[in-house]
Amino acid sequence: MSENTSAKLHHVLHRVAPDVSLHAVVAGAGPAVFLLHGFPQTWHEWTPVIDELAQHHTVVAVDLKGAGNSSKPLIGYDKVTMAAELDGLRQALGFETVQVVGHDIGGMVAYAWAATHRDTVTRLAIFDVPIPGAELWDTIYADPTVWHFAFHQNRDLPEFLISGREYGYVESFLRNRATNHGAFTDRDVELYARAFAQPGAIRSTLEWYRAFERDAEDNRKFKQEPLTIPVLALGGENRWGPKIVDMVSEFGSNVTGGSIPDCGHWVVEERPNAVLVALANFLDR
Structure with a gap:
């Protein structure tokens, strides 16, 4: 997905920690809505819905730490740390409160943000992802469709096997989890593969998975005080x-x-109209 939108997109890059700068694309005006992508994607995931959302909101589509044009440090990929850095981006952009929408890994980060910054996240949307620490989490590794959880948590071996084969890995990952197989073009795959092949990007995005044990421990504590x-x-x-x-719940x-009917994992690309209808009925304007 190229920047094929009618909304005027502004690219920003803000330092939110000594070794972390976050890149985001900003469009529109109105209440702030932060969009957090999943693996193996970047802010481009949200291209199918940015135009419509930007008519009533300030849309901030972020490259998560480790992906796209954001920093790729060696440490700090637990979701609480990533959420704190996103809250720093919120402050840098001048928003008092935000609504947060996250898909896949972005959904995990979005929950951590809402759980740890309850005065600033006013609405939360989570798309197609299990939350570490949920009741089903301890049995999730028996599900063959999440084989990549265990694979990505291995140290060094995935980087060795994926390096130089980024296009094939990304293409398989996207297409095998889709019901609507027209959701991704070859150009889309190439865009994500190039981002994934950047120096440090494979290691950094796999660190999202290597932090799962810490994330589950944190979330089990947070859910003792459920979000309201x-x-x-x-x-x-x-x-x-x-x-x-x-x-x-x-x-x-x-x-x-x-x-979302007739839809696989990639809800934004597979069924953007359904996503837009749901968000229109959910987000504050």
Whole structure:
């Protein structure tokens, strides 16, 4: 997905920690909505919905730490640390409060942000991802569709095997998790593969997975005080959709959502209109 939008996009880069700068694309005007992508993607994941969202919101589509044009330091990939840095970006951009939408790994970071900055995150949307520390988390590694969780947590071996083969790995990852196989063009795959092949990017994005044990420990503590803000939990009918509301309800007391029909994991690219309808009914304007 190239920058094929009618909204005027502004690229920003802000230092939010001594060794971390976060890149984001900003568009529109109105209440701030931060969009957090998943693996193996970048801010471009949100291209199908930016135009519509920017009509009523200031959209901030972020490259998570480790991806795209954001920093790729050696440490600090637990989701609480990443959330604190995103809150630093919020402050740098001058927003008092934000609404946060996260998909996949971005959904994990989005929950951590809401749980640790309860005065600044006013609404939370989580798309198609299990939350570390949920009741199903301890059994999740038995699910063959999440084989990559264990693979990515190995030290050094995944980098060795993936390096030089980024296009094939990314293409397989995207297409094998899609129900709508027209969701990604070859150009889309190339864009994500190039980003994944940047120096440090494979290591950094795999560190998101290597932090899962810490994330689960943190989230089990957070869910003792469930979120009270509105939470939207959506997933593809053929992936996490049937389970996502019950799972996210462990962490919040005001959760709505469900399944997007005829959809796999990549809800934004596969069914952008359904995502836009759900967000239009959920986000404050």
